[in-house]
Amino acid sequence: MPSLATRPTRSMDDFVLTQVHDSETKAFTRSKNADSWKSQLSVEEYVMREHVLGLSKMASLGGHELMVFIMTKKDEPDVPLCSCELLVRKAYRYTKTDTGVERRDVMSGCIGAVFTYKEHRAKGYASVMIDHLVKIAKSPLVLGEDGFIFLYSEVGEYYTRNGFKSFHVPLAKFAIQQIYRFELPPNVELIKFHEFERDFKEYSKDLDAKIRQSVSEDGIERITTASNEHYVDWFHLRVKYIAHKLFDKNKSDWDFSSETIESLATKFKDTKPEYFGLRLFCPNSGTYKGFIVWTYDYEFNEEENKFHNYVTVIKKFVAPEYNEDETTLELFLLMTKFLGSKHEGHQMSNMEQVKLWESEVSPSVMDSIKQMYGAKGGLENGSRSAILINRKEDDIKMREGKIVWEDNTKLLWF
Known part of the structure; x- marks a missing residue:
């Protein structure tokens, strides 16, 4: 991966991140990243595996949703550059009040399947895509300002440039x-x-x-x-x-x-x-x-x-x-x-x-x-956890230790 110093800076305004709804386009995004994650499966088997996982109740029940996105340039809408996914799930926020501890329902989003297509790499597209995804995730129609976004990075501290705070959990x-x-x-x-x-x-x-x-x-x-x-x-x-x-x-x-x-x-x-x-x-x-x-x-x-x-x-x-x-x-x-x-x-x-x-x-x-x-x-854990709380003042509190992310374990991995 090129260093941050040599990677070109891109403007979000030049790109569009679009949610994919049809099964054919979702299959296309997964066929593009298959070589990285299919292991012993064929490309076709891997694409079908991702379809099957999308059927799971974790990804579809009671407000949960697995969202798939493709990014293109505004002036080249028919040329896909990269893609990603966001798994939306219910979450809780606990706060001390005068009468005890209040638990409020909020929403969380876990980012996965971040992949720049081979012919478009080393141009800073992935970072722009994540910025777009964060903006979408923070909207009232997805997570809202009370929610939070997290991920498991395979590339170390890469996502800190997008505002995420890393919490490394070692392996045994x-x-x-x-x-x-x-x-x-x-x-x-x-x-x-x-x-x-x-x-x-x-x-x-x-x-x-x-x-x-x-x-x-x-x-x-x-x-x-x-x-x-x-x-x-x-x-x-x-x-x-x-x-x-x-x-x-x-x-x-x-x-x-x-x-x-x-x-x-x-x-x-x-x-x-x-x-x-x-x-x-x-x-x-x-x-x-x-x-x-x-x-x-x-x-x-x-x-x-x-x-x-x-x-x-x-x-x-x-x-x-x-x-x-x-x-x-x-x-x-x-x-x-x-x-x-x-x-x-x-x-x-x-x-x-x-x-x-x-x-x-x-x-x-x-x-x-x-x-x-x-x-x-x-x-070293190859899945480095990182989090971003949607409301800016709350994200600052989290970095200061005034909000704690509980149960950051393998159970949440996606």
């Missing part, structure tokens, strides 16, 4: 120890795709209580997305589709262009990978202790002609009546034993590594994971 990694057999304890349940509603009701209730307590104690405002089970469904729908295309023998039998999210949930229910998490109960009382949820990634090494696959933890939760650190470590131990045990089928083979955003666990748990599993922490 550790190897999965292979064992022959793992007997699931009677107080543990494996969780399938589309079965996390109960768990995220518990998680959301607890997160709300913790944020309210923090705001009540220190008076500092908080913002967070209104996370729910649809967020993890999006991750798992992505994995189901990829595994189906890579490994299922009957992959040609499905017409994804005509599926609904309901029909996909039914069809994918028992296809591999089958399990994406586990929930834990007290062996004595049977009360709910918590859960851990993950996603799978398949990486193929062409030189070795072999897959080297890994798991990323999306979220863990411990019920408030149980010890947070002890139960978290118990969940990690159960997860690694399950993943390291013998599994049939390519979808679960060669699971070699666990990745973890360090914002998901306490420092003491992180130290224990390093000791127990030989984990390496403090690693």
Whole structure:
């Protein structure tokens, strides 16, 4: 990427950012960026994957929307230069008042799929596009001035030029120890795709209580997305589709262009990978202790002609009546034993590594994971989070630490 000093400066007035509504043009934008993000899929399979993800409830239910944009020059409206997407989701803002802590509904927008087409690179177009997108996102018809915009940058501090404030969350990694057999304890349940509603009701209730307590104690405002089970469904729908295309023998039998999210949930229910998490109960009382949820990634090494696959933890939760650190470590131990045990089928083979955003666990748990599993922490995160609050005075407050962005974890990634 050219340095900032050599990159030409462009005026927003010379360009137009247009929202795309028809499926054909959306498919065009995704075919252009496919080489960067399709991994083992063909271009056609990747384009269809993005269509399928757009069907997910996280991207379509109750005020949520996945918006696709193309930028052109004003004097060349038929020449697309670059494209991007904005995932609009509900969010909350917590403020201390004279009568307690108030939670207000606001809107958030997560930017993704930022891509300048090869023939138009090194001309500063992406930066202009993001400026246009921010202006659109701040409008009353999208997020409004009470909302906020965030993203996960693959290019370091690139988006600071567009006014975003970076919050780097380091990664940790550790190897999965292979064992022959793992007997699931009677107080543990494996969780399938589309079965996390109960768990995220518990998680959301607890997160709300913790944020309210923090705001009540220190008076500092908080913002967070209104996370729910649809967020993890999006991750798992992505994995189901990829595994189906890579490994299922009957992959040609499905017409994804005509599926609904309901029909996909039914069809994918028992296809591999089958399990994406586990929930834990007290062996004595049977009360709910918590859960851990993950996603799978398949990486193929062409030189070795072999897959080297890994798991990323999306979220863990411990019920408030149980010890947070002890139960978290118990969940990690159960997860690694399950993943390291013998599994049939390519979808679960060669699971070699666990990745973890360090914002998901306490420092003491992180130290224990390093000791127990030989984990390496403090690693560079290829998805650097960054945020911009729409109202200027609020954005200044956030930079001064007077507004806190809560739950900046893998769960929000897009």
